[in-house]
Amino acid sequence: MSNRIAVAVLLLATVTACGGPSAGQGADLRGKVYVSSSVTEQGKPRTMVEGTRVELRFTDDDRLIATAGCNQMQSPVKLDDGKLSVADLAMTAMGCPKPELHQQDEWLSKLLGATPSWKLDGTNLVVTGSNSEIVLATEQPATLEGTWTVNGIVTNDAVSSVPAGVKATISFKDGNILIDTGCNMNGAEQPFELDGQKIKHKLGPTTLKSCGPADEVENAVRATFENSEATYEIDRTTLSLTNASGAGLKLGK
Structure with missing residues (x-):
């Protein structure tokens, strides 16, 4: 093997080792919608407003769209090194029918804005902040039936x-x-x-x-x-x- 080919192989191996897993994991989320199956705060279950859940949607153009039952939040998102980072989380300003819904929106906004950790546990997405953890399952597409x-x-x-x-x-x-x-x-x-x-x-x-x-x-x-x-x-x-x-x-x- 020539020196030039050997150097090229070494560089390819280095790039794959350093960047592959992180990029691959982040790519796994693109185009998917996750819905909460459990929410805990300070180690105890957090009660969600009746009829609501956390939804996280990762678009193909690397944006995050999130809801907690009322307003919609969105921002460009980075998923490097097991961290979920939003640059500028914008939120709609709908008048929610219950004050608890506004409080729930603020809770989710603060959690996402604080660069929480994330990981895939099987098919579930786990998002963990300083005091809260959300376990989310892949949303199953609805059928006509x-x-x-x-x-x-x-x-x-x-x-x-x-x-x-x-x-x-x-x-x-x-x-x-x-x-x-x-x-x-x-x-x-x-x-x-x-x-x-x-x-x-x-x-x-x-x-x-x-x-x-x-x-x-x-x-x-x-x-x-x-x-x-x-x-x-x-x-x-x-x-x-x-x-x-x-x-x-x-x-x-």
Whole structure:
């Protein structure tokens, strides 16, 4: 082996030994979303606000998007040497319905801003600060099967909220669709078919009594399936149903 080749091999081995594991581990997080399975503070379980969890999303362009139940935080992130480092953690300023949610946001913001340690324990991500530790599991992608709650009405590229006090669900089970708006659409099973990203379903006859605020949701459901089919798309825990003109529904699990 010539001296030139020997030097090249030695340099490659040195770079691999010094930089490989750290870069590899950090790369393992890219494009993944982790959700908390346990949270401890000062060695004791920390009670999260009911219905909330910590979510950490690592984007392909090396950003961290984090939530703890209300506001969203994001920043460029570095994962060198087992440390999670955010350069400038920006947070939205939504008015959370409970003060406890604001406190939870501040707790997570301080934890992430203090350069906590991180490691992979099997498929779990463990983030450890001076007084807190979060164990997070990889988020499993949602499937169409199951019950979805309508939380938005789509018209002309805008999304409006469902009227207050109205709860409407759409369930997919064993080849049947069940639409329940609490009024004219009462959850009766009707068949549907999948054709790629198309849900083929013809709405059956219903009563036509006035339901007050629920009328808006029922009209949106009818518009979504106006041609007996709707296009569906699942992004994490959000299901979008749209007709050919782009109007439709946003639903969550």
